[in-house]
Amino acid sequence: MGHVIKNVMNPEGIPTVEYPEVKKVMHDRYRGAHRLTTKDDGSIKCVACMCCPTVCPANCITIVAGEGEGDVEKYPVRFEIDMLRCIFCGFCVEACPKDAIRMDSAIYAVNGYNRQDMVYTKPYMQDLMDGEKSNSATHYKDNPEDAPVGYRVEIKPTTSSVAE
Ligand code: SF4
Ligand code: SF4
Numbered sequence: 001m002g003h004v005i006k007n008v009m010n011p012e013g014i015p016t017v018e019y020p021e022v023k024k025v026m027h028d029r030y031r032g033a034h035r036l037t038t039k040d041d042g043s044i045k046c047v048a049c050m051c052c053p054t055v056c057p058a059n060c061i062t063i064v065a066g067e068g069e070g071d072v073e074k075y076p077v078r079f080e081i082d083m084l085r086c087i088f089c090g091f092c093v094e095a096c097p098k099d100a101i102r103m104d105s106a107i108y109a110v111n112g113y114n115r116q117d118m119v120y121t122k123p124y125m126q127d128l129m130d131g132e133k134s135n136s137a138t139h140y141k142d143n144p145e146d147a148p149v150g151y152r153v154e155i156k157p158t159t160s161s162v163a164e
Helices: 002-009 051-055 091-095 122-127 137-142
Strands: 061-067 074-082
Touching: 051 061, 051 091, 074 122
Parallel strands: none
Antiparallel strands: 061 074
């Protein structure tokens, strides 16, 4: 009764988020949608070592490796995660020796209109956030212009982002 009276007297204090117009700011350690990080020159950090698909208990990561150039031995020609199968355990992030995959996007609106929308592709996960920017929820809060589109509106890979 105390809470009811308090909320009736002070409706502004009710911690209700007007979703989807307002997105909830997640804790820094929240496991959100995966993103693939990049180096300073914009190239992908992933070296297609296959550690993440090996540890993935849901078997939802598909990587096709290609030969790299210079000191890069391999890189992922194709990197996909079937988000319908992912259980957000975070094993892929922990297993990665290159800090190439992260779940710190704070994006929880993982949805789509069909099954294909739910298969996140390399370009889509690279676009999710600039790899060199801070990616925490705190950063979004202080720099809303840096928040990825999916965070501000809704996650829905476009046809062009699905294509390699
Ligand atoms: S979070 Fe877990 S289930 Fe999802 S892709 Fe990573 S290892 Fe697989
Ligand atoms: S994301 Fe990391 S663990 Fe997965 S293949 Fe690339 S380098 Fe290896």
